[in-house]
Amino acid sequence: MKLYAHPFSSYCQKVLVALYENDLAFEFRMLAPDDQAASSEHEALWPLKRMPVLVDEGRTVVEASIIVEYLALRYGGPVQSGLIEPTGRCDSVLPGNSARRVPGATRTLCGADARRRCR
Numbered sequence: 001m002k003l004y005a006h007p008f009s010s011y012c013q014k015v016l017v018a019l020y021e022n023d024l025a026f027e028f029r030m031l032a033p034d035d036q037a038a039s040s041e042h043e044a045l046w047p048l049k050r051m052p053v054l055v056d057e058g059r060t061v062v063e064a065s066i067i068v069e070y071l072a073l074r075y076g077g078p079v080q081s082g083l084i085e086p087t088g089r090c091d092s093v094l095p096g097n098s099a100r101r102v103p104g105a106t107r108t109l110c111g112a113d114a115r116r117r118c119r
């Protein structure tokens, strides 16, 4: 599994949280101006050139929240969903009624409540 990303991007950080918390091995393909090879691969995968982009078993998955949900569906793990509040703040929601804070989160929502309010 490869992640095309940059560590300073909050969208990418959201996916990195899911990868680390769900204990998934991956290759970090850093998108930086001095790495033309990674940039070319990235552009071929996603012509809009937005990051993050995940490649897993030949599948290309784009959009941070969709990547987080893809990882949860495909591999399971504690981070099930990455939700963006209308304020743009990100919380990670755990199954059932439990929830916990993740780095950068300013508020914690519980499962059903978060889904009702954030989708």
Ligand SMILES: N[C@@H](CCC(=O)N[C@@H](CS)C(=O)NCC(=O)O)C(=O)O
Pocket: 009, 010, 011, 012, 048, 049, 050, 051, 052, 062, 063, 064, 065
């Ligand atoms: N809707 C996308 C937004 C991703 C996004 O805007 N990423 C920024 C970095 S934080 C980016 O790639 N910017 C470069 C560009 O727009 O060309 C997502 O959720 O993944």
